[in-house]
Amino acid sequence: MSWLKRIWRGREISIAMQTKFVDLPGLGSVEIMRSVDCLGAACPRPQLLAMQMVEELKDGDVFELYSDNPTSVETIPALVMTLYSTHLATVRGEHGWRIYVRKGLGQ
Amino acid sequence: MSNQNSALAGSQQTGLLSQPGFRYALAILGLVALGSAWVLSIDTRYVYLLVYVWFGVVYGLFLQYGRFCMASAVRDLFAVGVPRMAVGMMIAVALYSLIAAFVTVTGNSTFHPNVLGWHIVIGAAIFGYGIVFTGGCASGSLYKSGEGNVGSMLVVVAISFSQAIFVAASGWFDRLVPSSWVESSIAKDMPEELSVTTGWFDIFTSGHVWDLQGATLADTLGVNNVFVSSFLVNMLLVSLLPVLAVLILLYIVYYRKGHLRRAKIANPTLNDHLKGMWSMFTSSKNTAIAGVFLGIFAGLHMWVTGLLRTHYEIDNFGEMLEAMGHTAGLSMQGTVFDPGYWYITTQEAQWGAWVLEKLNFDMMNNIYFGLENGVPNPLLNAPGFMSIGIILGAAVMALSRREFKWKMPSMEGAVFALVGGTLMGIGARIAMGCNIGAFFATVTNGDPSGWVFLFGMAGGSYLGVKTFNWWINRNVSADDGFDL
Numbered sequence: 001m002s003w004l005k006r007i008w009r010g011r012e013i014s015i016a017m018q019t020k021f022v023d024l025p026g027l028g029s030v031e032i033m034r035s036v037d038c039l040g041a042a043c044p045r046p047q048l049l050a051m052q053m054v055e056e057l058k059d060g061d062v063f064e065l066y067s068d069n070p071t072s073v074e075t076i077p078a079l080v081m082t083l084y085s086t087h088l089a090t091v092r093g094e095h096g097w098r099i100y101v102r103k104g105l106g107q
Numbered sequence: 108m109s110n111q112n113s114a115l116a117g118s119q120q121t122g123l124l125s126q127p128g129f130r131y132a133l134a135i136l137g138l139v140a141l142g143s144a145w146v147l148s149i150d151t152r153y154v155y156l157l158v159y160v161w162f163g164v165v166y167g168l169f170l171q172y173g174r175f176c177m178a179s180a181v182r183d184l185f186a187v188g189v190p191r192m193a194v195g196m197m198i199a200v201a202l203y204s205l206i207a208a209f210v211t212v213t214g215n216s217t218f219h220p221n222v223l224g225w226h227i228v229i230g231a232a233i234f235g236y237g238i239v240f241t242g243g244c245a246s247g248s249l250y251k252s253g254e255g256n257v258g259s260m261l262v263v264v265a266i267s268f269s270q271a272i273f274v275a276a277s278g279w280f281d282r283l284v285p286s287s288w289v290e291s292s293i294a295k296d297m298p299e300e301l302s303v304t305t306g307w308f309d310i311f312t313s314g315h316v317w318d319l320q321g322a323t324l325a326d327t328l329g330v331n332n333v334f335v336s337s338f339l340v341n342m343l344l345v346s347l348l349p350v351l352a353v354l355i356l357l358y359i360v361y362y363r364k365g366h367l368r369r370a371k372i373a374n375p376t377l378n379d380h381l382k383g384m385w386s387m388f389t390s391s392k393n394t395a396i397a398g399v400f401l402g403i404f405a406g407l408h409m410w411v412t413g414l415l416r417t418h419y420e421i422d423n424f425g426e427m428l429e430a431m432g433h434t435a436g437l438s439m440q441g442t443v444f445d446p447g448y449w450y451i452t453t454q455e456a457q458w459g460a461w462v463l464e465k466l467n468f469d470m471m472n473n474i475y476f477g478l479e480n481g482v483p484n485p486l487l488n489a490p491g492f493m494s495i496g497i498i499l500g501a502a503v504m505a506l507s508r509r510e511f512k513w514k515m516p517s518m519e520g521a522v523f524a525l526v527g528g529t530l531m532g533i534g535a536r537i538a539m540g541c542n543i544g545a546f547f548a549t550v551t552n553g554d555p556s557g558w559v560f561l562f563g564m565a566g567g568s569y570l571g572v573k574t575f576n577w578w579i580n581r582n583v584s585a586d587d588g589f590d591l
């Protein structure tokens with residue numbers, strides 16, 4: 001039945017829990033606590049995933065969200081502002097955009 | 108310095124041209140220009156149709172530029188608490204109303220008010236429920252189709268056919284209509300070919316909607332001076348003051364707390380709040396810029412069409428089509444759908460009806476197509492070309508920004524698109540328009556019924572978001588995993 005589920009749900013959204021380091025423009029090397037890959041997901045799922053990440057992480061933690069949905073990419077920086085978090089950067093990738101967000105307002 | 112700048116601009120230019128996306132974008136614009144020149148060489152009167160095409164292209168360019176998703180204006184407030192698009196839409200409303208007031212004063216307004224009634228709330232709520240599942244409103248689905256989103260194309264198809272079937276169908280559900288509507292419908296003494304007493308949408312239109320009143324606020328109040336009625340009543344009271352009220356509400360509910368915390372302000376003054384309002388406007392610059400230009404162009408569209416109508420001495424494109432010898436698909440009155448401003452859903456219904464007619468269904472035995480809007484050939488459907496223009500304009504912008512990408516929906520996404528699109532089509536017909544025709548174009552022209560539409564749409568979206576969240580949580584708990 002898993003193939004049926006795959007057709008029904010489309011590309012799986014994956015959330016990688018292992019940390020990695022990424023060079024961000026103007027910020028240098030930043031430790032990423034979670035990486036969400038939601039290529040193919042349409043509104044409002046990427047937004048909801050960003051909310052979920054802000055909820056789950058600790059203050060000061062950074063997550064990455066990889067999306068190819070332009071409207072979500074436009075909305076997420078405004079979204080994390082309302083969640084008292086900081087949008088660090090949006091980097092154009094091969095298939096979409098990688099959005100970097102730090103939970104909390106401090107450095 | 109200036110040399111450096113021009114050198115930079117030059118290198119960027121060759122850089123742009125070397126990108127295939129940019130070349131495709133230029134090719135699309137070139138083809139639209141060539142096509143325009145070609146039809147003008149056949150008959151210069153087609154300029155009336157081309158106005159729709161080019162304004163459609165401009166709408167598409169700016170919708171994509173600002174990722175101007177009007178569905179998210181209400182959805183994101185409830186789903187994620189972000190006022191980005193609601194702010195963008197209010198900016199567009201304010202500017203459209205300003206231009207519309209000027210256009211009305213010059214006597215070139217093409218605006219017709221909607222009638223006010225409960226049907227607007229109910230239709231808008233069904234529409235608002237649908238947009239949560241399709242991920243875009245009627246215009247949003249068009250611009251996202253231009254980005255290569257196949258799911259959004261399915262939404263357009265669903266909106267087209269659901270409307271066409273909905274307004275033409277008759278059956279057991281005709282009996283659910285109140286008998287007073289049927290009596291009132293019979294009393295209208297309509298031509299027999301329309302068979303107004305079969306088909307509940309006909310009974311609803313002739314027996315209910317026609318008995319309701321609709322007017323701009325200035326007309327309701329009986330203001331005669333055109334400056335007072337256009338600027339003070341229609342623009343200020345119906346558009347600008349409500350916009351200001353909505354913006355203040357958005358600031359207080361969704362933005363104030365975060366802004367004050369970010370700026371570390373403990374005892375805010377009025378000045379701090381004004382700065383906060385401004386930061387709410389500029390928090391997404393693309394959206395704000397798109398709002399400004401969409402508002403201005405929507406107003407100009409009405410003005411240009413009004414001028415052309417005066418020039419050709421027509422009230423409706425149907426007269427022009429008839430003069431050119433294209434009589435097929437005109438309504439009984441010799442008219443076709445020709446709003447003269449930004450409108451989305453009716454022309455899509457006509458596409459659906461045209462296809463169904465080719466499949467031998469009679470689509471003209473109802474008021475909506477047979478008496479009012481006709482079912483013209485899509486090649487002669489002027490507002491239809493505006494919708495195609497939006498797709499092309501969005502494709503041009505998406506290609507030149509390297510954002511164009513063919514995206515196939517999952518099965519779940521496809522079902523959402525078809526079901527949501529069907530609900531949007533049905534809701535738009537009950538409410539007599541979508542968030543463009545029944546909200547954006549009305550409140551900016553002094554017709555308060557648009558705010559009623561927005562209210563209904565917000566209610567429907569709220570329920571839609573609740574259902575959507577329930578669906579996602581159900582999936583998550585079924586998998587006991589992370590995938591949302």
